[in-house]
Amino acid sequence: MSETGYSSGSIVQGLAILRRHCTSACFRPNDDPSDLTPYGVWRRPDGDLFWWLGTTFDRIGHSPFPHGTIATLASRERWQLIDYLRARAAGTMAKRTGHWPSAVLPPDLQLRCDGRATELRALRGQVVVLTIGRSELSEAGAVPAGIPLRYVHLNRDSEAAAGRFRSDCTTDDPDAWTAYAIVAGIEPEQLDGAIFVIDANGWLRAWRSGDAASETRPDLFAQQVKLAIEQPFAADDIGSHRH
Numbered sequence: 001m002s003e004t005g006y007s008s009g010s011i012v013q014g015l016a017i018l019r020r021h022c023t024s025a026c027f028r029p030n031d032d033p034s035d036l037t038p039y040g041v042w043r044r045p046d047g048d049l050f051w052w053l054g055t056t057f058d059r060i061g062h063s064p065f066p067h068g069t070i071a072t073l074a075s076r077e078r079w080q081l082i083d084y085l086r087a088r089a090a091g092t093m094a095k096r097t098g099h100w101p102s103a104v105l106p107p108d109l110q111l112r113c114d115g116r117a118t119e120l121r122a123l124r125g126q127v128v129v130l131t132i133g134r135s136e137l138s139e140a141g142a143v144p145a146g147i148p149l150r151y152v153h154l155n156r157d158s159e160a161a162a163g164r165f166r167s168d169c170t171t172d173d174p175d176a177w178t179a180y181a182i183v184a185g186i187e188p189e190q191l192d193g194a195i196f197v198i199d200a201n202g203w204l205r206a207w208r209s210g211d212a213a214s215e216t217r218p219d220l221f222a223q224q225v226k227l228a229i230e231q232p233f234a235a236d237d238i239g240s241h242r243h
Helices: 008-021 046-060 075-097 176-184 218-230
Strands: 110-113 116-119 128-132 150-154 169-171 195-198 204-208
Touching: 008 075, 008 176, 046 075, 075 176, 128 176, 150 176, 195 218, 204 218
Parallel strands: 128 150, 150 169
Antiparallel strands: 110 116, 110 169, 128 195, 195 204
């Protein structure tokens, strides 16, 4: 069982571990060994992925590290690396298709809902709309009308955000901005104004860029939101990384 809960902080720590140990091949435009999307990391159960990384991929695979490096990591560090590698694979899917065609978790966040401290994962059972940064895409019309939704707002400046955005919950989680940029497959400076939709079983389903001018399929987001509401992914999909 994972020790880290796939939190935004764990993902950012995993990125730091990758950068600390990575070879010069990492983050190159093509054949980047730090992108494990081809290995189906979201389809592997937690324990299987933990074992495979340390005993097989680390020694004979197309690893981003000198062989044997992962085996030397402490257990928690390996889970943090796994969280980053899963987030990175999610970002590759989102970048290619504009959504996540299979079950991918949102990075967990520390929230304030009605003055009470809680976590994003505690909102399972509700369709969640996560709005980020500026408000241009945080208004009515981004999602279908008449659907009960739970709004969460992320802003880097929590005081500036107070009272300005439609939200049931807020977060100023310091690592959230980077973590959600990773799962969207973009740079953190491109995240401002984005919207993410999480289905009632807690899976990421759709996201919309804050740069409306760059959208070539403005109807795609609405289609994916409709699917998220009407057809949530199964709660127990394999490799769920649940806690």
